[in-house]
Amino acid sequence: NAGVTQTPKFQVLKTGQSMTLQCAQDMNHNSMYWYRQDPGMGLRLIYYSASEGTTDKGEVPNGYNVSRLNKREFSLRLESAAPSQTSVYFCASRAGTGYEQYFGPGTRLTVT
Amino acid sequence: GQQLNQSPQSMFIQEGEDVSMNCTSSSIFNTWLWYKQDPGEGPVLLIALYKAGELTSNGRLTAQFGITRKDSFLNISASIPSDVGIYFCAGRVSGAGSYQLTFGKGTKLSVIP
Numbered sequence: 001n002a003g004v005t006q007t008p009k010f011q012v013l014k015t016g017q018s019m020t021l022q023c024a025q026d027m028n029h030n031s032m033y034w035y036r037q038d039p040g041m042g043l044r045l046i047y048y049s050a051s052e053g054t055t056d057k058g059e060v061p062n063g064y065n066v067s068r069l070n071k072r073e074f075s076l077r078l079e080s081a082a083p084s085q086t087s088v089y090f091c092a093s094r095a096g097t098g099y100e101q102y103f104g105p106g107t108r109l110t111v112t
Numbered sequence: 113g114q115q116l117n118q119s120p121q122s123m124f125i126q127e128g129e130d131v132s133m134n135c136t137s138s139s140i141f142n143t144w145l146w147y148k149q150d151p152g153e154g155p156v157l158l159i160a161l162y163k164a165g166e167l168t169s170n171g172r173l174t175a176q177f178g179i180t181r182k183d184s185f186l187n188i189s190a191s192i193p194s195d196v197g198i199y200f201c202a203g204r205v206s207g208a209g210s211y212q213l214t215f216g217k218g219t220k221l222s223v224i225p
Contacts, residue, residue, distance in 0.1 A: 004154075031211060040217065041217070042200070042215045042216065042217040042218060043155075043200070043202075043215040045212060048211075048212065050211060058212070090154050090155070094211065098160070099143045099145070099160075099204045099211060099213065100145060100157055100160050101145075101157075101202075101213060102157060103147075103154035103155045103156070104154050105153055105154045106152075106153070106154050
């Protein structure tokens with residue numbers, strides 16, 4: 001039982017390049033979330049998926065797209081990376097009951 | 113959106129001392145969560161609180177859901193070096209239409225051996 005896994009762990013991109021961050025959970029959770037964490041800003045919600053087949057914007061969605069591939073997997077895509085997207089990205093999941101979210105280990109992204 | 117004020121922002125304590133930190137808001141919350149984040153890792157859930165006045169312990173950690181429902185407190189007793197990290201509070205605003213959480217900006221704890 002691995003919980004929430006994220007790949008890659010580190011990534012360096014040049015401005016304008018694209019990439020997809022992968023997230024998977026093996027806890028049979030219904031909801032999944034993508035956050036970014038920046039110094040002094042705390043965790044900010046980018047997108048979330050309340051259940052398989054649905055996605056909604058969070059606080060900072062601009063420049064990102066998401067796909068809820070199935071119940072286990074929720075990916076985050078940067079179509080044209082910008083230096084302002086340099087951050088640590090966390091995926092989280094939540095069961096159908098309660099509000100506790102469980103986080104993955106993060107992806108550290110640098111855009112130059 | 114709603115804001116959570118978490119304090120202190122950072123603290124340095126001697127090993128063996130007790131630690132207290134808190135989160136406050138102008139909004140009423142129906143859920144409070146406390147997380148710990150080690151350097152280079154993701155946040156790990158420590159304690160979840162669902163009722164006003166609730167007091168819950170997890171080993172040396174004790175958290176309380178404030179009576180006003182606008183605040184929560186985390187205490188760590190007899191700190192040890194592995195308590196080092198950033199502690200985040202998170203909450204769900206009462207009546208919110210989604211399952212989103214609001215996060216505090218964290219308290220960075222340093223323990224001096």
